[in-house]
Amino acid sequence: MGKGFFISKTVGILGIIAGVGALATIIALSVVYSQEKGKNNNQNEEQTTSKPPTTTPIPSNKPWDKYRLPKNLVPETYNVTLWPRLTPDPTTGLYTFLGSSVVDFECVEDTDLILIHSNKLNYTEFENQLARLMSVSSVEAPAIKSSWLQGVTQYLVLELDGTLKKGHKYRLYTEFIGELADDLGGFYRSEYMEDGEKRVMATTQMQPTDARKSFPCFDEPAMKAYFFITLIHDRGTTALSNGKDIETTEINHDGQDLLKTVFERTEKMSTYLLAFIVSDYDSIGNSIDGVEIRIFARRSAIAAGQGQYALNKTGPILKFFEQYYNATYPLPKSDQIAIPDFNAGAMENWGLITYRETALLYDEAFSSNSNKEKIATIIAHELAHMWFGNLVTLRWWNDLWLNEGFASYVEYLGANNAEPEWNVTDLIVLGDIHRVFAIDALASSHPLSSKEEDIQTPAQISELFDAISYSKGASVLRMLSDFLTEDVFQLGLRSYLSAFSFGNAVYTDLWYHLQKAADSSKLELPDTLDNIMNTWVLQMGFPVVTINTGTGSVSQQHFLLDPEAVVTTPSPFNYQWIIPIKWMMTGNMQNPLWLTSKSAMKATQDQWVLANVNMVGYYRVNYDDDNWAKLLDVLQSNHQVRQRMIVNVAQILDDAFNLARAKIISTVQALNTTKYLSNERDYIPWKAALNNLDFFYLMFDRSEVYGPMQDYLVKKVSPLFEYYKQMTDNSSKVPDGHMDQYNQVNAISLACRTGLEECQNLVMTWFQEWMDTDTNRIHPNLRSTVYCNAIAAGGKKEWDFAWSQFIKNDSTAIESDKLRYALSCTKQPWLLNRYLEYTLDPDMIRKQDATATIVDIASNVVGQSLAWDFVRARWSYIFSQYGGGSFSFSNLVNGVTKRFSTEFELQQVRYFFEMTLPQCGFPFVHFVILLLNWFGSHGPP
Numbered sequence: 016m017g018k019g020f021f022i023s024k025t026v027g028i029l030g031i032i033a034g035v036g037a038l039a040t041i042i043a044l045s046v047v048y049s050q051e052k053g054k055n056n057n058q059n060e061e062q063t064t065s066k067p068p069t070t071t072p073i074p075s076n077k078p079w080d081k082y083r084l085p086k087n088l089v090p091e092t093y094n095v096t097l098w099p100r101l102t103p104d105p106t107t108g109l110y111t112f113l114g115s116s117v118v119d120f121e122c123v124e125d126t127d128l129i130l131i132h133s134n135k136l137n138y139t140e141f142e143n144q145l146a147r148l149m150s151v152s153s154v155e156a157p158a159i160k161s162s163w164l165q166g167v168t169q170y171l172v173l174e175l176d177g178t179l180k181k182g183h184k185y186r187l188y189t190e191f192i193g194e195l196a197d198d199l200g201g202f203y204r205s206e207y208m209e210d211g212e213k214r215v216m217a218t219t220q221m222q223p224t225d226a227r228k229s230f231p232c233f234d235e236p237a238m239k240a241y242f243f244i245t246l247i248h249d250r251g252t253t254a255l256s257n258g259k260d261i262e263t264t265e266i267n268h269d270g271q272d273l274l275k276t277v278f279e280r281t282e283k284m285s286t287y288l289l290a291f292i293v294s295d296y297d298s299i300g301n302s303i304d305g306v307e308i309r310i311f312a313r314r315s316a317i318a319a320g321q322g323q324y325a326l327n328k329t330g331p332i333l334k335f336f337e338q339y340y341n342a343t344y345p346l347p348k349s350d351q352i353a354i355p356d357f358n359a360g361a362m363e364n365w366g367l368i369t370y371r372e373t374a375l376l377y378d379e380a381f382s383s384n385s386n387k388e389k390i391a392t393i394i395a396h397e398l399a400h401m402w403f404g405n406l407v408t409l410r411w412w413n414d415l416w417l418n419e420g421f422a423s424y425v426e427y428l429g430a431n432n433a434e435p436e437w438n439v440t441d442l443i444v445l446g447d448i449h450r451v452f453a454i455d456a457l458a459s460s461h462p463l464s465s466k467e468e469d470i471q472t473p474a475q476i477s478e479l480f481d482a483i484s485y486s487k488g489a490s491v492l493r494m495l496s497d498f499l500t501e502d503v504f505q506l507g508l509r510s511y512l513s514a515f516s517f518g519n520a521v522y523t524d525l526w527y528h529l530q531k532a533a534d535s536s537k538l539e540l541p542d543t544l545d546n547i548m549n550t551w552v553l554q555m556g557f558p559v560v561t562i563n564t565g566t567g568s569v570s571q572q573h574f575l576l577d578p579e580a581v582v583t584t585p586s587p588f589n590y591q592w593i594i595p596i597k598w599m600m601t602g603n604m605q606n607p608l609w610l611t612s613k614s615a616m617k618a619t620q621d622q623w624v625l626a627n628v629n630m631v632g633y634y635r636v637n638y639d640d641d642n643w644a645k646l647l648d649v650l651q652s653n654h655q656v657r658q659r660m661i662v663n664v665a666q667i668l669d670d671a672f673n674l675a676r677a678k679i680i681s682t683v684q685a686l687n688t689t690k691y692l693s694n695e696r697d698y699i700p701w702k703a704a705l706n707n708l709d710f711f712y713l714m715f716d717r718s719e720v721y722g723p724m725q726d727y728l729v730k731k732v733s734p735l736f737e738y739y740k741q742m743t744d745n746s747s748k749v750p751d752g753h754m755d756q757y758n759q760v761n762a763i764s765l766a767c768r769t770g771l772e773e774c775q776n777l778v779m780t781w782f783q784e785w786m787d788t789d790t791n792r793i794h795p796n797l798r799s800t801v802y803c804n805a806i807a808a809g810g811k812k813e814w815d816f817a818w819s820q821f822i823k824n825d826s827t828a829i830e831s832d833k834l835r836y837a838l839s840c841t842k843q844p845w846l847l848n849r850y851l852e853y854t855l856d857p858d859m860i861r862k863q864d865a866t867a868t869i870v871d872i873a874s875n876v877v878g879q880s881l882a883w884d885f886v887r888a889r890w891s892y893i894f895s896q897y898g899g900g901s902f903s904f905s906n907l908v909n910g911v912t913k914r915f916s917t918e919f920e921l922q923q924v925r926y927f928f929e930m931t932l933p934q935c936g937f938p939f940v941h942f943v944i945l946l947l948n949w950f951g952s953h954g955p956p
């Protein structure tokens with residue numbers, strides 16, 4: 016369908032609705048929407064013929080060509096000494112680290128081959144071999160026949176002249192050198208400025224498969240062992256690791272005065288949870304019931320008190336989890352440290368948790384309430400892992416979803432305990448359920464659980480760290496905990512943790528302990544826990560439950576955003592689920608039920624039904640038209656009932672919009688749910704509405720209905736804007752309540768976006784005052800939205816001012832993050848282009864932030880095509896720096912293309928990826944499949 020046709024139709028509709036009210040706008044929007052949608056489905060048909068090929072590892076019979084370790088050797092103890100050099104080698108210019116390692120292991124099956132993981136390490140040779148082998152028991156160790164490094168599968172391979180004997184212990188000694196690169200993986204370096212000087216620190220990120228990049232090790236989560244760690248470091252620096260430091264001595268090595276810090280032996284643990292850090296950081300600390308708690312950060316941050324909030328909350332959250340798990344914290348200390356360059360949000364290394372600076376450091380002068388909540392939540396998430404994940408570890412990465420889903424669920428419980436006034440537990444609906452619904456409703460989604468044999472390569476492992484594992488995992492576990500009741504859930508959980516302490520488990524082990532708890536509590540379930548949960552864990556997607564209140568019938572069907580999508584993945588349950596339903600009739604709670612063919616929810620003329628109360632179930636709900644109308648009426652007119660079901664109001668909005676996108680209900684019906692918004696003051700429903708309107712913005716901001724849509728939204732948001740203006744003394748303060756603070760931001764950002772003049776003047780005045788006086792009086796809560804709107808409305812002067820502040824604020828990551836985002840809001844193409852160039856220069860934009868910045872620019876209407884051109888032009892560089900299965904890379908590909916809606920644009924994407932595909936590895940192919948499906952299913956995104 017051509018563009019000309021699209022425009023003339025739209026112009027016609029515009030003529031009809033000129034001067035008419037909200038309903039007409041709604042209809043016009045829905046007409047254009049369905050045209051766009053239609054175009055998209057055509058595209059979908061063409062796509063099915065051009066499925067990219069899938070790459071599988073080359074099969075081979077040699078043990079060293081397989082990615083999994085053979086099972087004949089089991090490590091017991093490692094002694095690892097590492098010396099990171101914080102100045103570059105004068106001859107090569109490289110930053111390096113030196114190391115030596117002793118590993119004692121037991122042979123459990125005779126073998127003449129030793130495979131141990133090693134990646135990017137160079138070894139010292141002993142008698143022409145890369146290692147020395149000794150015996151620890153009575154038999155003699157065989158000689159090493161040949162040894163080499165196997166690059167693809169990342170092994171140090173030792174072929175032996177004789178056999179290692181079952182039941183005997185051996186010792187392997189190695190010396191090696193590695194690069195301390197700025198690549199954010201394994202043992203790497205991070206840099207920052209302090210007192211006008213460049214500081215270099217050494218830090219680690221092992222998960223999932225980079226421990227082998229710092230020393231040779233059996234790098235699989237079930238290969239638990241004890242670790243004796245020693246770090247050599249410069250005088251004036253501090254060394255940290257998982258264990259407590261026992262002693263630091265001065266040594267002289269190669270004529271250099273150094274320090275040697277020895278750490279106490281760790282508990283029995285997995286390699287991916289190790290951490291080694293050398294820095295000149297400062298710290299604050301306290302202790303709780305004998306456990307030492309410390310927060311580390313660069314000196315200026317500690318001096319500014321930025322570690323205090325984390326320190327205040329860590330002890331109480333640890334205590335909360337001790338009680339929740341009925342198990343004392345298993346280690347003598349808990350260190351948490353903020354790293355300037357860090358790829359993920361945080362990492363649960365046992366006893367030494369690493370964070371992005373923005374995820375740990377709080378400063379009243381710079382942090383918004385959202386920053387603060389993020390800190391409390393991430394700390395809770397990581398501390399939850401100290402038991403669930405670290406003490407008891409999943410046997411292999413295919414069960415990652417249980418580890419991450421669990422922590423992503425209980426992080427809300429931990430944060431709620433730390434900040435009870437915030438009521439954060441309900442936010443899981445916005446933060447996880449709605450978020451992952453969007454992905455899990457695609458025909459290209461995948462089940463929570465993967466087969467162990469399907470997850471082999473490091474890239475396949477990295478791919479598991481996705482929204483399905485985190486957010487669907489959390490949502491499904493929350494549902495489980497709800498239908499079991501929190502007491503039974505805890506009982507089973509505690510028994511699981513005590514059964515597998517310091518060991519490994521698979522997800523069905525947890526089901527077994529929960530089943531036992533349910534049985535002992537005489538809880539009645541419609542089937543075994545295993546059978547119930549299998550329907551949620553072994554098949555992708557989720558159901559929409561359809562209730563006809565006239566006949567009382569209740570049924571389910573696989574919910575797909577694209578009604579024409581063809582599901583090619585077979586399901587062992589034919590896309591049927593065993594569904595727990597909590598429901599209410601005309602505002603009164605009813606007995607919960609399990610969906611069966613006999614379920615009935617019949618209502619009389621003056622009754623209405625609402626199902627999935629508090630959105631505890633992982634499914635959407637649709638009703639007959641009559642019941643929809645009654646629900647909308649409750650929203651419109653019954654303030655008290657509405658307030659008692661705030662989460663469900665958000666659910667009604669989100670379900671309606673998504674049912675409309677799936678063509679199950681009409682778009683008019685969905686937009687009708689927004690009519691009542693002029694009366695809404697609560698955060699959760701507003702946020703759900705905005706998330707869905709975002710989608711409409713993405714589609715329409717390049718079309719002619721943009722104007723009428725803005726007019727309609729201005730009418731909806733003005734009362735909210737007015738409400739907060741009154742409450743906050745002309746927007747000069749922020750409200751008291753946590754949710755009110757969030758909603759004030761929503762009010763300002765939507766009001767400004769829809770062009771409410773009063774709002775725009777307000778933000779421009781604030782920003783101007785900052786530029787004029789160099790004093791920033793904008794409240795931290797409002798900064799992101801104020802900066803963004805002011806830069807969007809302004810030109811070079813505003814942008815340059817913000818950039819100078821960004822550079823100046825490098826030491827306060829919280830503030831520089833807000834500026835970095837706002838800089839992407841300008842409407843000037845040349846400024847955006849220049850900004851894009853900056854993203855690939857680590858001296859301008861840190862590597863950890865590069866892809867996020869490009870995606871921010873792509874989210875700007877003006878920036879989208881610029882970002883797309885930029886990514887294509889710099890493809891090989893970006894891929895080499897940020898590719899290879901990293902989290903941020905998939906975000907980049909999705910982010911820069913999410914606005915595409917025309918056939919021409921789609922062809923561009925396809926052409927480009929076809930050209931580049933052959934040189935890319937497996938994870939990339941996966942992203943392309945995701946991307947192509949996204950086109951098919953999302954309507955014009």
Ligand SMILES: *[C@@H]1O[C@H](CO)[C@@H](O)[C@H](O)[C@H]1NC(C)=O
Nearest residue numbers: 093094117118119186243277
């Ligand atoms: C490892 O280090 C510990 C503590 O320093 C020591 O007791 C042990 O003997 C060492 N083991 C080996 C194999 O070097």
Ligand SMILES: *[C@@H]1O[C@H](CO)[C@@H](O)[C@H](O)[C@H]1NC(C)=O
Nearest residue numbers: 109111136137192193194195
């Ligand atoms: C390891 O050896 C390779 C090949 O000789 C070399 O290019 C690389 O720089 C070495 N790495 C380090 C850290 O010395």
Ligand SMILES: *[C@@H]1O[C@H](CO)[C@@H](O)[C@H](O)[C@H]1NC(C)=O
Nearest residue numbers: 322323324325326327377379
């Ligand atoms: C930390 O706790 C202390 C003592 O309760 C309190 O005075 C301080 O304001 C708290 N700091 C932060 C940032 O929460």
Ligand SMILES: *[C@@H]1O[C@H](CO)[C@@H](O)[C@H](O)[C@H]1NC(C)=O
Nearest residue numbers: 340341342505506509510513
């Ligand atoms: C908590 O743990 C203790 C011992 O570790 C045990 O005796 C007790 O039964 C446990 N309580 C619960 C509720 O699991």
Ligand SMILES: *[C@@H]1O[C@H](CO)[C@@H](O)[C@H](O)[C@H]1NC(C)=O
Nearest residue numbers: 436437438751752753754755
């Ligand atoms: C938190 O929830 C309780 C109970 O639902 C409510 O009374 C209270 O006002 C809420 N607090 C905030 C800050 O929203």
Ligand SMILES: [Zn+2]
Nearest residue numbers: 396400419422
């Ligand atoms: Zn986690």
